[in-house]
Amino acid sequence: MTELVVNALKKRRTIYALGENVKLTPEKISELIKEAIKYSPTAFNSQTVRAVILFGEKSKRVWDIVEQCLEKEVPNAEAFKKTKKKIETFRAGFGTILFFTDTAIVKNLEEKFPLYAENFYDWSEQGIGGAQQAVWVALAQENLGASLQHYNPLIDESIAKEFSIPKSWRLRAQMPFGSIESKAIEKKFILDEERVRIIK
Template sequence: MLTVCFAIMGWFLSGKHRYFGQINLGCRSAAHDATGYRRMNNALLDSIKKRRTQYALGKTLPHAREDVAELIREAIKHTPSSFNSQSSRAVILFGQESDKLWNIVKETLRPIVPAEAFPQTEAKIDGFAAGAGTVLFYEDQSVVKGLQENFPLYADNFPVWSEQSGGMAQHAVWAALANAGIGASLQHYNPLIDAEVAKTWDVPSNWKLRAQMPFGSNEQPFPEKQFMNDAERFKVFF
């Protein structure tokens, strides 16, 4: 039976140093079937599949607030970042504090959104406020600036890498919440609400707000998710 071996060759990062080398990924049979990955019992992939957008949120959590806060912290803490810079930050709001956030959003949008369209906007915001809490995701710009100063060759890349790290942190939290039976969605009312939010919760000026994630109990089932054809998205070469 034909056996194929795999390797990746290129530049790799070790601490603050880069080196060129090869990582051997091992070998497997070329007759590997399309459903083989299911035999791996990949818990991470199972969690990722559970992550769905939930707009019908409730205030009843299946776990204690302290445990949910720890879950969020751990998810962000173990998210990768360029040069291990750990630039992601978060403010976690529960109960009335979360309600306060969505009231800020509502009152910020009230003079901006046309009067005839505001009831729809208000209903959407009230849906987020119906949840048990909200995670505010930030990226620390002082960390980004420090990296730019210390590694000028990559100065233009660090803001991009920071955003990528922030996106991974958001996804990690979302998947972790889903795996814990907690619904969530991802919203972006920044930068309109930045100043008032920073003032209300004494957020450092070097923290840049990137997203808001309302979460709570799942009050409606998820519809079946539709996917485009894999052939349109992926190219695999053996």
């Protein structure tokens, strides 16, 4: 039995200490991300996943927006100082991927298949989760670190305005990525017996 896939999954970790020491070009990275999303499965082959890939100052602008939005929400200056420090690690990366769900497709499927209507949004969430993992693993295979962040819906309006996002695209997550400047901490797992049941 080949362990290539499992080993690739093990290599994917949450990396907060990101840098710009990346050998791949933005073009190569973009192609990798596009292919990973393209070949990720979605229910009814609905292809509801959308992404915006940002580099350089455009990537940093995402984290400027996050910081500006959070400053209005964080209760005090001391708490904001910690928040700002965390955001700086994302800003220091090589790029950011914004993941969206195209809700127009979801709505169309709900109307077209009323028997399954209440499931299509859940299925679109499964689809975007699969695409996020595929992209994350693909980046890890190229020795690029990444993490998955969720500052939506707080930043939705500002992000949409800044990057001319279509109205039907709903922001679901942000993935900063870059060179790995510090390894991930050791990961703890629950027992396999708690996670999986095997019935023969």
